[in-house]
Amino acid sequence: MSGLKLFHTTNSGVTEVTPHLAEVEADVQGLVEAHMEMMLGVRFLAREYVIDCVDGGRIDSLGLDENGAPVIVEYKRGTDTGVINQGLYYMSWLMAHRDAFQNLVRDRLGAWAAAQVLWNAPRLICVAGDFTRYDAHAVREHRRSIDLVRYRFFGKDLIGLETVASVTGRTLxxxxxxxxxxxxxxxxxxxxxxxxxxxxxxxxxxxxxxxxxxxxxxxxxxxxxxxxxxxxxxxxxxxxxxxxxxxxxxxxxxxxxxxxxxxxxxxxxxxxxxxxxxxxxxxxxxxxxxxxxxxx
Structure with missing residues (x-):
């Protein structure tokens, strides 16, 4: 985490807990998906969701936030300047295939939840080891709601999430x-x-x-x-x-x-x-x- 130091206190003093990245991207994805509602306020719907278009692709995670807004979550182990554009590509597909998403919501959460989907407020959450200053600037140039979230593991059983940039889509x-x-x-x-x-x-x-x-x-x-x-x-x-x-x-x-x-x-x-x-x-x-x- 940027500038954050974590220490473990004992009777004899303190020991610094060194932050580190995940060994593989799947470690971050699996942990967040398992606890997505607690960590992000998003109900988990699907992982590695295959999109049916010419160029293809797989959305890392699909979810529904507390207000009924569709959420795409993309993960990167470290710093990857392409994560925002990749997420926006999936967002465009999602907005053009609303029926597919609502069918997914209906299958997972029921007909009432599917009828309450808030289509004027779709969100993209990018979870990565870090972001560049250009990433933070780039999200402000888009019309979508985008959150950049930096993660760090501390020791064996702690993870920290820090919002680096958060932009509300103008449609809201x-x-x-x-x-x-x-x-x-x-x-x-x-x-x-x-x-x-x-x-x-x-x-x-x-x-x-x-x-x-x-x-x-x-x-x-x-x-x-x-x-x-x-x-x-x-x-x-x-x-x-x-x-x-x-x-x-x-x-x-x-x-x-x-x-x-x-x-x-x-x-x-x-x-x-x-x-x-x-x-x-x-x-x-x-x-x-x-x-x-x-x-x-």
Missing amino acids: TARRVRRDGAELPPVRGQGGALAELAEAVDEVLLGLGDGVSRVQRKQYRAYQRLRNFACVCPPQKNKLLVYLKADPKEADLVPGFTRDVTGLGHHGTGDLEVQLRTPRDVERAQELFRASYAVA
């Missing part, structure tokens, strides 16, 4: 515009106070760090890095409900403000519910927003 931008020119997602049926509250929440969540993307679904707006860290639902009477990935067990739950919804059905993702009624509530919630962002 919404229709409303703030005073500074940045776009906001549509907010349906809100009065003036709740509209301003929703706008304030949007600004806070987008401002938590680089690489935050926003995905609009009918039932909620998701804010994500690699994984969702917040989901904002449409107003309910006089409040906004925000669901966070922060651990409810580590939060001081306040009746009427925060609630543990583990195991309870709701739109979006996350087990900590935050109820927002006033601008003061947004200020109170910012520490929880940051904690959720940190674990995404």
Whole structure:
């Protein structure tokens, strides 16, 4: 990992755990596929998926993210300047063969999941030993959502993932515009106070760090890095409900403000519910927003 040092502590001192690359690319692919939902927030669908076109090819991994967006994951053991173009080639094939992907989703996850696929937000995740500065620049020139993720193994049983660059596809931008020119997602049926509250929440969540993307679904707006860290639902009477990935067990739950919804059905993702009624509530919630962002 760039600039990161890891040490193992013992009673006699500390020992540095030396980072290293995988022996073969398949080691990275196999580990990520086995734990894809935990690592990337993506449900695994298929590996080495053969595409039926003149030039052929195999997509390393296919998946579906938390918001229903199709995801292509490509792996490289070390640094490979062709990984982005290779992934975009597969992305073009995917967008031209939507029925094939939806049939795959239907076979793996059922008809309901297949009907919910979000085709305006396909994603490419490149997992590699490293990337060049030209790679980080290149992703900003494309219209697709692309995440560059650097991996390192530490010792025998630790792996680290670091997002090097994350770009939101322009197809995800919404229709409303703030005073500074940045776009906001549509907010349906809100009065003036709740509209301003929703706008304030949007600004806070987008401002938590680089690489935050926003995905609009009918039932909620998701804010994500690699994984969702917040989901904002449409107003309910006089409040906004925000669901966070922060651990409810580590939060001081306040009746009427925060609630543990583990195991309870709701739109979006996350087990900590935050109820927002006033601008003061947004200020109170910012520490929880940051904690959720940190674990995404």
